[in-house]
Amino acid sequence: MSETVLQVKNLKLYYHTSKGAVKALDDVSFDLKAGETLGLVGESGCGKTTMGTGLLRMPTPPGRFEGGQILVEGRDILPLPEKEIRKDFRWEKVSMVFQGAMNCLTPVYTIGKQMMETLQEHRSMEKAEAQELIKEYLSYVGLPADVTSRYPHELSGGMKQRVVIATALFLKPRLVILDEPTTALDVIVQAQIINLLKKLKKTFDLSFIFITHDLALEAEVSDRICVMYAGKIAELGTNEQVYGGKGPAHPYTERLLAATPRLRRKVESLSFIPGTPPDLIAPPSGCRFHPRCPRVYERCRMEEPPVREIEPGHLAACWRCFE
């Protein structure tokens, strides 16, 4: 764990809608080392998927970058021409398993044909050679070779997700962004997929960005956790710093963790965060979390807390944490 694969600096990405600019990513910075898994957690609509598509430099319209840098292996990719991005960056260095991708497989083509198409878009190779490669990657994700001749509806959810993961690995990327890869799956299948991801990470020396809204799941996969709230980073720390005995620093992470039900502990009452996430067109003044925060005080309403290091490698954006 030494080399830095990805550095994001002050990234801003807004969706320009008719009602105004949705500030889906607002001044976000973090970095990612080789072989590391960064977890991205937060409530629905906090900008997790936006981060994923943003890092591929393919924001969904009407999204536009409004500033910042994305450095992949030290090179800023934002100013590069689209052709270059396609040639040696997107899928080649960074690939993504999209949210709900397993349900987006074309129902009329066989799995083999669909994987073949993806492959041939990027590499010119003989059909036989490509088929060999497809079979090889299917075996990496624990699928039999005969899956190639089957149609998506003949596969279970877990198998489809494996196919999608295999496809994302084809071009040997350094970094794979996984957007909610297990949300639609059952716990047992989820655990199987997580185990698979851990094995693949070792085999290919990959970095992951693992997006989910489930803090409990994040604890099992991510070396470092980045908690997002309303388009901003609330807290970023190592697994130990977030889940360890001391507990997380930011009140949002704290509340979110408390709201995460624990099976192995008998609780009388589950806690929750009252209110709803803010509107990203006109977010609250000061700290964006202040309307829902149990520890709010005067300053929070007036001034926006910066993201600051509160102990080595542990960042948070909360006035209380700086005290």
Add this chain to the structure above:
Amino acid sequence: MKLEDAAYRLKEFWGEFRKERNGLVGLGILIAAVLAVLLEPLILPFPEASSRWRDITYWQDNSKSAPPAWTNLFTARKSAVALTLWDSRTEDRGPGEKAYIFSYDYEFSRAPYDLLLRGEGSGTIPLTVTVRRPDSNAVEIIRYVLQDLAGQTFRLSFTNEGKANALEFLRKTERPENAAQIATMSYGVPEILFSRAEPDFVKGPKPLAGRYEIEVTAGFTDPRASIEHMEIVVVGRVSGILGTDSMKRDIFSGVVAGMKWALMIGLLTSIVSVLVGVFYGITAAYFGGRVDSVMMLIFDYFISLPVLPILIVFSAVYKPSIWTIIAALILFFWVGPVKTVRSMALQIKEETYIEAAKALGAGHGRIIFRHMAPLLIPYSFASMALAVPGAIVYESSVSLLGLGDATIVSWGQILHDALGSGAVLSGLWWWVVPPGLLIAVMGMTFAFLGFAMDKILHPKLKTR
């Protein structure tokens, strides 16, 4: 759905519709068409055109097969425009005698076909018609006694009644060596009246432009004698906005009068048949199983019927009224939306909120009418619009074959008459083009509207 909700939906719909350019064009034409129907009494040059289309006497004073008046703009030799002179100046001429003086500005190269004196009279009245020309010649053209009238209309044709006098006038100036030709020449009374009084008239009259005064002197010695609504009709060589047909009918009046029938046939057929189709489709989808199979069997049967042949045979046998034709069209048209509606209803039927309604205890009627129909009817507006052109064209086709309702005037019938009298061969394009074009434009209008609505209303279904 409550009124305010409907208003909300409508506003939402309009917000999107505004962006559809074709749709707006369609809407514009539709509004114009509806206005034309509403303002028909104001627009029609011949107010009874609609009810007396086939009454030859109503049209007898028009010119026959006259091109539209505006064709003058494109020709060097202008033709006299059909016109009625209503206004006259009255002068008393001694005891029991009155003069009605009409002025007529003649600025054409080709004289009208004829002039007619028309009015309603009572009693016995001696009449004299004198034309005072710009070259200060006065021609006494008609001398006639109206006998024992009791308020009827009288018509005096200058050509019929004034031939002798006109020739007399011509002879005064014509060279004696041309005298023989006068009897055989093709120029009639109007040419003589509206041309220069010069020698060599028979070789080619030269028009005399300027103000003409037509003086009608009437003797009122009979105690019952009176004249009303006296007017002079100039039977022009060109006539009206769209000319006339070979039966002297004003085509513009015909197509305007046909507009309301086209709209009526189109809208009535499409609205009724689409509503029938929509509920048929929903019912089939909702009940599914055997009900669906039987209903689809009936549907397949209807959809495989060849519309036109059956319609033609039907019309030939029954000589139907327009209402029967509309009813027959509905019989064929209701199948239109069934397939799509059924497939959409099959989707909606599986929606959780339908299941939720069932779980609440809702019955079939409630689910069909409160939940499914309101969602599908907006969609069906689009298919309604798309069904209109078909209905118009089918009615036209039936009419084209001469099998339409003889009591109305429709575009198809105008076309039928035109083709029947060889309008195309004799170059009477103004008779063929307007009804044909209007059928096409009306069809296009509704197609535009339909496509625009389809684009807006259809995706809504998928996303919600």
Add this chain to the structure above:
Amino acid sequence: MSNGIDGDVILRVDDLKKHFTPHQGFLQSFGKVRKVVRAVDGISFEIRRGEIFGLIGESGSGKTTTGKLVMKLIDATSGRILFNGRDVTSIGHEETKEYRRQVQMIFQDPYASMNPRFKIRDVLEEPLEIHRITADRKERETRIVRALTEVKLTPPEDFMGRFPHMLSGGQRQRVATARTLILNPAMLVADEPVSMIDLSTRAEILHMMKDVQRDLGLTYLYITHDLSTARYFTDRIAVMYLGRIVEMGKADDIIDHPAHPYTRALIEAVPEPATGKVDVVKELPISGEIPSPSNIPAGCRFHTRCPYMKPECKEEAEPELMDLGSGHYHACRRWKEIG
């Protein structure tokens, strides 16, 4: 109605089965063998008055089908459902309507369970219209306001004029609950009511539902795939696997001392927000994926995935639910050896 033991049992399900026969066209019916989907394959349970009963299992295990059977949204292939001691499996139209007044359902997807063209007022008025509760507008209005207040959507007037798409998922699920409450039901079937709601507010909805249950003395059949919330929310749970109940008992008993290998695997797979697991590959006491309900393995239906499988599991008849005492049932013949 009450006869001894059944006195406090509000709903009893007796060997209930639902087999789907896939729809086939006329031509397809030649040659091919119809594959029957045994979605619910003989389940029995009792729900006591005022209890929250959880039905748990993986996707495709037949939970929703059971819920729909109980709601009488689909007809059972065989078996009986007794509501307040009365067989409701084959009742007439009017009785079904009355039954549905007493047993109500909350659906999983709050985005889909309300007609997008209805305002919240219309959504809540619908049950009143269906059951002709009252024609008086004022009276209806008060009922609607009361129901909205019950689910803590306040002030109610703010919500009545909105369309569902103007509400958050949590708010919609509250409306869905209010819609069921407006008829004063005795029992609610809640099919994964919070699975599509953000984690941070999920508990809020569950709290609300629990409050309502206590206030009004309701009985819940709570369907979920989430063991964690089930532990907190329910009194008793039944674990389903491929259309059968494999374990049933008090929630704490089952989660702390699971007897069936499938329940163990389920519990094992649930992630826990604790450190030190990133570099460990989790040992799962289960293999492969759930078989298709159209092709249920013979013998114990779990044997294809069970780490404790012995030949007799495959060869002998399927084990019935066995009582471990204190109302803890399971269906594993090797439970003693597994320990």
